[in-house]
Amino acid sequence: MKEKITSSQNKRVKQWRALTSKKGRKQTQSYLLEGWHLVQEALKADQPITAILGTADQLAAHAAVLPSDVDCFELTDSIAKTIGDANTPQGIFATMPLPHAAPVDPQTAQGGWLFLDQVQDPGNIGTMVRTADAAGLTGVVFGRGSASRYLPKVLRSMQGSQFHVQLVEADLHDWIQAFTARHLPVYGTNLDPQAQDYRNVDPVPLAAGAVVMGNEGNGMAPDLQRLTTRNLYIPIKGQAESLNVAVAAGIVMFRLFG
Amino acid sequence: MKEKITSSQNKRVKQWRALTSKKGRKQTQSYLLEGWHLVQEALKADQPITAILGTADQLAAHAAVLPSDVDCFELTDSIAKTIGDANTPQGIFATMPLPHAAPVDPQTAQGGWLFLDQVQDPGNIGTMVRTADAAGLTGVVFGRGSASRYLPKVLRSMQGSQFHVQLVEADLHDWIQAFTARHLPVYGTNLDPQAQDYRNVDPVPLAAGAVVMGNEGNGMAPDLQRLTTRNLYIPIKGQAESLNVAVAAGIVMFRLFG
CATH class of the missing domain: 3.30.1330.30 (Ribosomal protein L30/S12)
Known part of the structure; x- marks a missing residue:
């Protein structure tokens, strides 16, 4: 052969x-x-x-x-x-x-999920999928405007986690609304210190719910922030303006699901 | 001009x-x-x-x-x-x-520190310096075999945090031994589930101590692991083999210092 x-x-x-x-x-x-x-x-x-x-x-x-x-x-x-x-x-x-799996229905999706809102950097995206796998999440939803999961650099950074967790391309409005209607918590993330300190939030009950990570420069879209259960903030103690999005995702996912 | x-x-x-x-x-x-x-x-x-x-x-x-x-x-x-x-x-x-600052003395260094043992990837190194800054650490020690802090990709990933935290090149044996002799905790990191679960460790008192991150493929050197106060493990729930080193560093630094 x-x-x-x-x-x-x-x-x-x-x-x-x-x-x-x-x-x-x-x-x-x-x-x-x-x-x-x-x-x-x-x-x-x-x-x-x-x-x-x-x-x-x-x-x-x-x-x-x-x-x-x-x-x-x-x-x-x-x-x-x-x-x-x-x-x-x-x-x-x-x-x-290319996979032709039946689309996952947010009305019945189980376990923990990571939602990506317009995340751009392929290395960040791949690393977040790998981290979601390590934290025991069920899958990752790529919302509109996020980079393709088939880019070579995304594939390299995922390190095989694409074979362990479900990857879905879908509208995040639909997924957030479906989860909150099912009383599953959806935590947005935010750079605003007015948001909820992530350390004051308990792990997600039964590890069923979602975390939303936003664009590297602009954060999560305001219209999505309005749909979440709550928006979380990671307090910055030093002079850095922000955390890398994949690092922030790791801190929040391991707090809520790890 | x-x-x-x-x-x-x-x-x-x-x-x-x-x-x-x-x-x-x-x-x-x-x-x-x-x-x-x-x-x-x-x-x-x-x-x-x-x-x-x-x-x-x-x-x-x-x-x-x-x-x-x-x-x-x-x-x-x-x-x-x-x-x-x-x-x-x-x-x-x-x-x-190139800076010509007086070398920092581990006998008198204050606050929280990140020690890098043979970390290779410039993006990972830069992201860890940025995260150390965000977590309020004082500085980062580049041990032997870690990539140079002046590589363009390291500089880009640091996003300016090199101006906020102290960067030192030194022998990690000296730093770990000096800290433990001063009764400052030094936490190594380890992929071995026999190590201490990081969730069972309290934040570092007065935020004075250190975390050691090891090489991407091989982890922290065994001879350094023997010098630490304790070696920590982040439990992996899914099927991923490991976490990206910068994500792991973020989770541990924010747990201990954040």
């Missing part, structure tokens, strides 16, 4: 390269995992990998654990360097179909 | 470009601040800026607040793009002397 690819003009190589763009992902309905850590996480989580691509060295190094029933392509070192976007490419990749 | 520079072969331009390397910083005993946010933070903190460099547009935009007693260089757009290392350069920079 292993095919050697030596021409950088090969049609498949062009398709793989295109997976760093939204257009390329849409055309082939697939996305790219870069580096052994992510490929291994996908294998462990029994994900529907469609192909494994790697240099001769990488494929040999991992031969014992690569599945025999998945198409495998051996790339020259120079072709491998043109795929993906890591600064220090590891020479091994996998392709995965 | 404003000089226009139009040749990319200008000697000063070459020196500024070299400030992204350790060698260049050493030769001129100075380092570079990139982007208006950092330049503004340095001005606010009354730092000894030696020169301001910017495109005509950027210098005009900030003319009202630029100091008149500092050398100012107007760069062409194309030259400005070759200085610094931001993906999206903002066209404004300042140069600063």
